[in-house]
Amino acid sequence: MVQIVISSKAGEGPAEWLLVELQGEVVSRQNTGLAGNLMGDLHYTKEGVPVLIVGHHILYGKQVKLEKPFETMETNQENPTSYTVSALIKKKLIFKTRPKPIITNVPKKV
Amino acid sequence: MDEYDEMYGIEDDFEQQFADELEVMAEMDLMQCLISLWFLTAPKPKKRRQDVVKKLQFGVENCDDITPPSSPEVYDRPQVTTARHAQKRPPAIGDYITVTDSMGNRVYLNKKEDKEKRHRQVLEESQRLTELMNSGISPELLAEEQKDSGVDGDSGEDEGLSSRLWVDQFSPQHYTDLLSDDFTNRCLLKWLKLWDTVVFGRERKPRSTPADVRSNFTNAQNQNQSQRFKTKSQMTEEILEAELDQYKRPKFKVALLSGPPGLGKTTLAHIIAKHAGYNVVEINASDDRSAELFQKRIDTATQMKSVLGANEKPNCLIIDEIDGAPAAAINILLATLNRKDSREGEESGGNALKKRKKKQSVLLRPIICICNDLYVPALRPLRQQAFLLTFPQTLPSRLAQRLAEITRRHGMKADTGTLMALCEKTDNDIRACINTLQFLHSRGQKHLDQRSVNSISVGLKDQNKGLFSVWQEIFQLPRLKRKRIGGDSFGGFDEAGPKDGTQRLQHILHLVSSNGEHEKLTQGLYDNFLSMKLKDPGMLGVCAGLDWMCFSDLLNECVLHGQNYSLMRYFPFLPAAFHHLYAANSVPRINYPHSNYEAFTKTQHTKNALLAMLNDIPPAVQSRISISCLCLDILSLLLDLISPKLRPVNPQLYSTREKQQLYDLIDTMINYNLTYRQDRTPEGQYTYVLDNVEDVVHFPGLPPRRQLTYQVKQLIARETELERMRRVERAQQKRNSQKTETVKKDQEGKKTEVKKQTNRNHQQRLENIVKQTVVESRPELDFFGRAIVPKEKPAVTTTNGKGGGVVHIGKAVGNSDVWFRFNEGVSNAVRRNVYIRELL
Numbered sequence: 001m002v003q004i005v006i007s008s009k010a011g012e013g014p015a016e017w018l019l020v021e022l023q024g025e026v027v028s029r030q031n032t033g034l035a036g037n038l039m040g041d042l043h044y045t046k047e048g049v050p051v052l053i054v055g056h057h058i059l060y061g062k063q064v065k066l067e068k069p070f071e072t073m074e075t076n077q078e079n080p081t082s083y084t085v086s087a088l089i090k091k092k093l094i095f096k097t098r099p100k101p102i103i104t105n106v107p108k109k110v
Numbered sequence: 111m112d113e114y115d116e117m118y119g120i121e122d123d124f125e126q127q128f129a130d131e132l133e134v135m136a137e138m139d140l141m142q143c144l145i146s147l148w149f150l151t152a153p154k155p156k157k158r159r160q161d162v163v164k165k166l167q168f169g170v171e172n173c174d175d176i177t178p179p180s181s182p183e184v185y186d187r188p189q190v191t192t193a194r195h196a197q198k199r200p201p202a203i204g205d206y207i208t209v210t211d212s213m214g215n216r217v218y219l220n221k222k223e224d225k226e227k228r229h230r231q232v233l234e235e236s237q238r239l240t241e242l243m244n245s246g247i248s249p250e251l252l253a254e255e256q257k258d259s260g261v262d263g264d265s266g267e268d269e270g271l272s273s274r275l276w277v278d279q280f281s282p283q284h285y286t287d288l289l290s291d292d293f294t295n296r297c298l299l300k301w302l303k304l305w306d307t308v309v310f311g312r313e314r315k316p317r318s319t320p321a322d323v324r325s326n327f328t329n330a331q332n333q334n335q336s337q338r339f340k341t342k343s344q345m346t347e348e349i350l351e352a353e354l355d356q357y358k359r360p361k362f363k364v365a366l367l368s369g370p371p372g373l374g375k376t377t378l379a380h381i382i383a384k385h386a387g388y389n390v391v392e393i394n395a396s397d398d399r400s401a402e403l404f405q406k407r408i409d410t411a412t413q414m415k416s417v418l419g420a421n422e423k424p425n426c427l428i429i430d431e432i433d434g435a436p437a438a439a440i441n442i443l444l445a446t447l448n449r450k451d452s453r454e455g456e457e458s459g460g461n462a463l464k465k466r467k468k469k470q471s472v473l474l475r476p477i478i479c480i481c482n483d484l485y486v487p488a489l490r491p492l493r494q495q496a497f498l499l500t501f502p503q504t505l506p507s508r509l510a511q512r513l514a515e516i517t518r519r520h521g522m523k524a525d526t527g528t529l530m531a532l533c534e535k536t537d538n539d540i541r542a543c544i545n546t547l548q549f550l551h552s553r554g555q556k557h558l559d560q561r562s563v564n565s566i567s568v569g570l571k572d573q574n575k576g577l578f579s580v581w582q583e584i585f586q587l588p589r590l591k592r593k594r595i596g597g598d599s600f601g602g603f604d605e606a607g608p609k610d611g612t613q614r615l616q617h618i619l620h621l622v623s624s625n626g627e628h629e630k631l632t633q634g635l636y637d638n639f640l641s642m643k644l645k646d647p648g649m650l651g652v653c654a655g656l657d658w659m660c661f662s663d664l665l666n667e668c669v670l671h672g673q674n675y676s677l678m679r680y681f682p683f684l685p686a687a688f689h690h691l692y693a694a695n696s697v698p699r700i701n702y703p704h705s706n707y708e709a710f711t712k713t714q715h716t717k718n719a720l721l722a723m724l725n726d727i728p729p730a731v732q733s734r735i736s737i738s739c740l741c742l743d744i745l746s747l748l749l750d751l752i753s754p755k756l757r758p759v760n761p762q763l764y765s766t767r768e769k770q771q772l773y774d775l776i777d778t779m780i781n782y783n784l785t786y787r788q789d790r791t792p793e794g795q796y797t798y799v800l801d802n803v804e805d806v807v808h809f810p811g812l813p814p815r816r817q818l819t820y821q822v823k824q825l826i827a828r829e830t831e832l833e834r835m836r837r838v839e840r841a842q843q844k845r846n847s848q849k850t851e852t853v854k855k856d857q858e859g860k861k862t863e864v865k866k867q868t869n870r871n872h873q874q875r876l877e878n879i880v881k882q883t884v885v886e887s888r889p890e891l892d893f894f895g896r897a898i899v900p901k902e903k904p905a906v907t908t909t910n911g912k913g914g915g916v917v918h919i920g921k922a923v924g925n926s927d928v929w930f931r932f933n934e935g936v937s938n939a940v941r942r943n944v945y946i947r948e949l950l
Contacts, residue, residue, distance in 0.1 A: 024930055025933070026928060030927040034928065037928050040930075057930050057932070060896075100892065
């Protein structure tokens with residue numbers, strides 16, 4: 001039977017990451033590619049609702065616990081069947097509402 | 111005799127031979143101890159034996175017996191005295207009666223003078239008991255015996271010397287002397303008995319077939335009354351048999367007796383309370399019944415008991431004339447009734463302890479209240495919590511019987527007919543009758559006949575009769591009294607004579623002025639006078655009545671405007687006139703007056719509707735109409751104007767003329783503030799209703815106005831709404847455009863950072879936007895009301911005014927080239943400014 005060993009780093013436990021899930025696609029307008037670019041801002045309101053601002057959209061979401069947590073692993077060079085856990089993902093932020101445009105031309109009085 | 115000889119072996123014939131003589135001698139002899147030795151009684155062998163013993167110890171005892179005995183045991187006088195009276199020979203002195211036993215031996219008993227009183231008492235007691243048993247009351251109900259004197263009569267007393275009121279003299283001392291209705295008496299007694307468990311610690315005896323007692327009683331009543339009494343008795347039975355509460359008190363803790371004066375309510379309460387073993391504490395109208403004193407008196411009466419003196423009975427509180435007590439006092443009484451145990455209250459909160467200064471203990475003694483008028487407003491809360499007992503009128507026959515006893519006792523002569531007439535005259539008021547008799551007696555009139563009774567005007571009370579009885583008297587001719595049995599021939603005519611013409615007038619005047627509610631009375635007359643049986647072909651009577659009404663109105667106005675209250679003495683003449691005009695022989699059916707109140711509410715309603723309509727009419731039109739002009743001249747015709755013939759099709763399909771017609775119609779409706787409102791009828795259908803204004807001009811008897819169909823009304827309503835909105839918007843836009851001109855003039859003069867209106871320059875506009883977004887402090891709410899998190903401060907825009915506005919906007923906010931493209935899934939509402947003009 002094949003045995004795959006998964007171990008964590010000695011010392012402290014693995015890091016915990018947060019997954020951000022969007023219903024849509026992130027595009028680069030200037031075609032510069034996505035890598036390395038600033039995507040947007042993630043804020044939290046006082047009530048704990050996560051707010052994501054991408055471009056001129058603002059999205060509201062919520063924090064959800066994953067029923068099946070993920071983990072990221074790295075394979076060891078010497079031993080291909082042993083993996084080291086680099087991060088665990090237990091929670092995700094899901095933004096499934098329609099994004100709202102941020103309108104800049106709102107007159108103060110009708 | 112045999113045992114005598116056997117025991118002692120003595121043969122002695124002396125006693126046998128001379129037994130009778132010895133007895134007579136024994137009676138006459140003074141040395142009673144010697145007598146005892148010689149006494150022989152035939153039916154008592156035991157005594158004989160003892161006597162024999164004495165006889166044997168003759169010598170010893172004789173010496174002892176001569177000296178007065180030191181201890182009472184030796185002195186067997188009671189035996190001797192009783193023995194003395196049963197003798198074999200008729201006694202020589204004094205009265206005697208004979209007693210024969212079953213063996214045939216006859217003995218003679220002495221009758222002593224000083225025993226006569228006891229004998230009379232025993233006789234009366236036995237009489238009373240037989241009466242009780244005959245009237246069906248079980249002796250178990252009567253707990254403690256009172257002194258058993260019947261009607262306390264001073265038979266031998268000289269009348270001139272006695273200064274006691276006959277009412278007091280002949281007041282009932284005992285339960286059986288009461289003249290009031292038996293059912294009421296018994297109910298009150300039963301209610302009072304319910305308190306036995308808590309006051310005396312006595313267990314309630316189980317009811318033994320009250321149904322039989324009830325049925326016996328109802329059979330004795332009138333047929334009409336028995337129906338009523340059956341249900342009433344059932345009700346009271348339920349009340350009386352209800353379960354006791356947690357403190358073993360009955361459900362109704364206070365009893366309320368009500369009825370006209372002089373029926374014997376106070377007497378009844380006193381007698382019943384005494385009978386059930388209570389000590390009576392009375393609070394009546396003569397006492398100060400202010401709040402604090404009243405509270406104190408209630409507390410002393412119900413919580414304290416007299417420890418000195420012979421009265422160790424618990425207190426029963428009787429509150430007399432409670433309809434005159436101030437409302438505060440009645441509230442205190444109610445608070446006393448509803449007191450809960452203070453212990454529970456203290457546990458509930460610490461505040462209760464501080465607030466409660468006195469200990470509030472639960473009411474543990476019965477309270478009986480007496481009133482004349484049950485429907486006084488102050489008594490309303492008490493009525494719901496009290497055991498109500500209404501006193502029916504005393505039966506004239508019983509009252510006459512009692513009066514006959516009284517007159518007989520005082521040596522006056524009066525026959526039953528006279529007494530019945532007296533009863534009727536005073537309306538079966540016991541007190542008034544007795545007072546009248548006493549008055550006549552003291553004036554020296556020993557012989558009463560009907561004429562004197564009828565002509566007497568003293569001894570009658572002022573009575574305040576209720577409204578319904580007054581109305582009855584006004585609308586009904588007084589019945590001629592029946593001829594009495596044994597009445598003289600004058601009696602019949604005399605009774606008819608006074609009751610017409612002036613006498614009736616006086617009677618009605620007196621009646622009406624004693625009842626002070628003139629307004630209500632007049633309204634009742636107005637409502638009911640047309641339903642009386644009139645013989646009035648020319649309607650002159652009705653006109654006369656209405657004239658009197660006008661007169662009364664004018665009088666009222668004068669009185670109120672000028673405070674000229676001396677004119678109020680003319681008020682009673684209206685009912686007197688009505689009596690002369692409309693009284694009939696049959697019993698009238700009187701309805702309580704509603705018409706005044708209904709007319710008043712209708713007027714208010716109409717006025718409000720008109721005012722509401724008038725308020726929203728545009729000023730151009732409002733300046734030309736006032737409310738009276740609107741109501742009288744315009745409104746009914748207006749409602750006809752706004753019902754033209756229109757085709758119920760889409761208004762787009764109208765011809766020009768029809769469009770013009772519709773436009774005019776809507777113009778009118780808006781100008782006069784009329785709209786059709788959709789309303790749901792009770793059947794569930796929808797109708798369009800012209801607000802409330804239709805009621806104003808709706809007159810009964812006229813043919814109904816031609817109504818438009820539902821579709822047309824719907825169309826008109828819709829068009830009216832649209833037109834209204836258009837007009838409002840036009841007015842606003844006019845207002846707005848005027849404002850923009852003035853604001854621009856200001857701008858050129860000063861430098862202001864925050865500008866209300868957008869500038870012409872595109873670049874400056876963008877800069878403004880940026881500045882505005884920076885300085886905003888208040889979080890804006892989005893469509894759902896959530897606060898938008900303050901956005902990151904956007905980077906300073908470039909001065910590059912060229913390029914699309916979109917690029918500028920993109921750069922102004924979120925200066926990134928990473929964009930998010932949403933995939934359509936569920937979509938919520940997208941906010942966009944929508945103007946009315948796009949929809950219209």
